[in-house]
Amino acid sequence: MLDYDLHCHSNISDGTLTPAEVVDRAFSRGVKVLALTDHDDMDGLDEARSRALQHDMRFINGVEISVTWRKHTLHIVGLNIDPSYAPLQQGLLAVRSGRTERAMRMSDDLARAGISGVYQGAVKYAHNPNMIGRTHFARYLVESGHCKDVKSVFNRYLVNGKPGYVPHQWAALSDAISWINGSGGIAVLAHPGRYMVGKHSMGKKTMHELLAEFSALGGCALEVVTGSHTPEQYAEFARYADEFGLLASCGSDFHGPGESHRDMGRLPDLPLICRPVWERLQ
Ligand code: AMP
Ligand code: MN
Ligand code: MN
Ligand code: MN
Numbered sequence: 494m495l496d497y498d499l500h501c502h503s504n505i506s507d508g509t510l511t512p513a514e515v516v517d518r519a520f521s522r523g524v525k526v527l528a529l530t531d532h533d534d535m536d537g538l539d540e541a542r543s544r545a546l547q548h549d550m551r552f553i554n555g556v557e558i559s560v561t562w563r564k565h566t567l568h569i570v571g572l573n574i575d576p577s578y579a580p581l582q583q584g585l586l587a588v589r590s591g592r593t594e595r596a597m598r599m600s601d602d603l604a605r606a607g608i609s610g611v612y613q614g615a616v617k618y619a620h621n622p623n624m625i626g627r628t629h630f631a632r633y634l635v636e637s638g639h640c641k642d643v644k645s646v647f648n649r650y651l652v653n654g655k656p657g658y659v660p661h662q663w664a665a666l667s668d669a670i671s672w673i674n675g676s677g678g679i680a681v682l683a684h685p686g687r688y689m690v691g692k693h694s695m696g697k698k699t700m701h702e703l704l705a706e707f708s709a710l711g712g713c714a715l716e717v718v719t720g721s722h723t724p725e726q727y728a729e730f731a732r733y734a735d736e737f738g739l740l741a742s743c744g745s746d747f748h749g750p751g752e753s754h755r756d757m758g759r760l761p762d763l764p765l766i767c768r769p770v771w772e773r774l775q
Contacts, residue, residue: 494762495525495526495771496523496524496525496526496758496759496760497524497525497526497527497743497744497760497769497771498519498524498526498527498528498743498744498745498747498757498758498760499526499527499528499530499553499555499570499572499681499742499743499744499770500528500530500555500557500570500683500716500719500742500743500744500745500746501515501519501527501528501529501530501744501745501746501747501748501757502515502529502530502531502532502557502746502747502748502749503515503529503531503537503541504620504621505531505534505536505537505620505621505624506531506532506533506534506557506621506624506626507532507619507624507626507627507628507629507748508531508747508748508749509748509749509750509752510749510750511537511540512529512537512538512540512541512544513540513541513544515529515537515541515747515757516529516541516544516545516548516550516552517544517548518747518750518756518757519550519757519758520545520548520550522756522757522758522759523758523759524550524757524758525550525551526550526551526552526553526771526774527541527545527550527551527552527553528552528553528554528555528570528572528744529541529552529554529555530555530556530557530570530571530572530744531555531556531557532556532557532558532559532568532624532626533556533557533558533559533585533588533589533624534556534585534589534621534624535554535556535574535576535581535582535585536621538554538555538576542554553572553573553774554572554573554574554575554576554678555570555571555572555573555574556570556571556574556581556585556673557569557570557571557683558570558571558584558585558588558663558664558669558672558673559588559663559664560663560664560665560666560669561661561662561663561664561665562665562666562703562706563699564693565688565693565695565699565703566661566663567666567682567683567688567703568683568684569666569669569670569673569680569681569682569683569712570680570681570682570683570716570742570744571669571672571673571676571678571679571680571681572678572679572681572714572742572770572774573677573678573679573773573774574673574676574677574678575676575677575678576676578672578675578676578677580671580672580675580676581672581673581675581676584664584668584669584672585672587664588663588664589623589624590623591661591662592623592624592625592626593622593623593625595659595661596612596615596616596625596626596630597612598659599611599612599627599630599651599657599658599659600612600613600615600630600657602656602657602658602659603630603650603656603657605656606650606656606657608634608639608656611630611633611634611657612625614633614636614637615629615630615632615633616629617633618632618633627647627651628643628748630646630650630651630657631643631646631647631650631651634646634650643752652691653691653692653693654692654693666706666707666710667710670707670710670711670712671710671711674711679713679714679740679770679773679774680707680711680712680713680714681712681713681714681715681716681742681770682703682704682707682712682714682715682716682739683716683719683746684716684719684720684721684722684746685700685715685716685730685733686719686721686722686723686726686729686730687721688700688703700733704733704736704737704739705737707737707739708737708738708739712739713739713740713770713773714734714739714740714741714742714770714773715730715733715734715737715739715740715741715742716730716741716742716743716744717730717731717734717741717742717743717763717764717767718741718742718743718744718760718761718762718763719743719744719745719746720744720745720746720747720753720754720755721746721754724761727761727763727764728764731763731764731766731767732766734767734768735766735767740767740768740769740770740772740773741763741764741767741768741769741770742769742770743760743763743769744760745757745758745760
């Protein structure tokens with residue numbers, strides 16, 4: 494079987510490696526089919542694609558779009574998108590546009606909690622300052638000694654109810670799906686298990702409503718195997734995919750060496766009941 498990794502990040506968004514370095518790492522770890530899926534930005538795709546060509550790997554254009562659905566933030570991965578499709582480009586530009594102001598408000602909120610200068614510290618970690626986000630804040634809070642690692646930052650700060658959290662309006666679900674589908678791509682609901690943990694998470698009833706709406710809007714697949722899922726969640730979301738007629742995707746959600754739940758590639762197989770998303774990527 495080929496080794497697929499259909500979700501990962503470079504420093505075009507909040508990863509630590511350049512797009513070419515991401516591809517090199519994937520290649521060295523046995524990945525045969527790779528999608529780069531930076532948050533709300535497609536600028537890394539050309540560099541990644543030409544490096545993948547050198548390794549004779551198959552490369553799939555991807556993106557991970559930030560969405561606000563009801564009160565929840567969701568991530569929709571687009572696979573096989575066409576980066577030259579104007580509505581997708583313009584949509585992503587609009588999604589990115591609020592990040593700097595949001596980051597300044599996050600920094601103000603942290604200052605009120607006694608930690609000052611976080612915006613100035615965090616922006617140094619953002620290769621593209623317009624893409625500044627919570628991961629860059631987390632890296633600075635680790636470097637400055639406030640937390641021991643990125644994971645513990647997200648236990649104490651930057652999430653709903655904690656210092657440094659600022660609510661934000663991202664793209665509408667219907668828009669994100671139509672930009673992806675309009676460009677000839679496939680829309681994948683990323684890491685669904687993440688929406689069901691924590692204080693402000695969704696319950697099973699809401700997950701059912703989300704999956705029904707996602708399918709009705711033209712969503713195609715569910716990320717069943719991802720770095721943040723447990724083996725129990727692989728089985729749980731395989732059943733959801735089956736119930737809603739969705740294909741199943743897999744990806745590491747790699748952000749950088751030593752920082753992610755999983756390194757690239759060598760992901761567990763999809764559960765047998767799944768119809769893999771690569772049926773539609775041929
Ligand atoms: P933003 O788009 O600025 O809201 O940042 C979201 C990013 O923060 C995600 O893509 C992850 O990279 C990171 N993140 C969110 N929650 C966690 C968490 N609990 N642990 C580690 N990283 C997280
Ligand atoms: Mn991220
Ligand atoms: Mn995500
Ligand atoms: Mn991701």
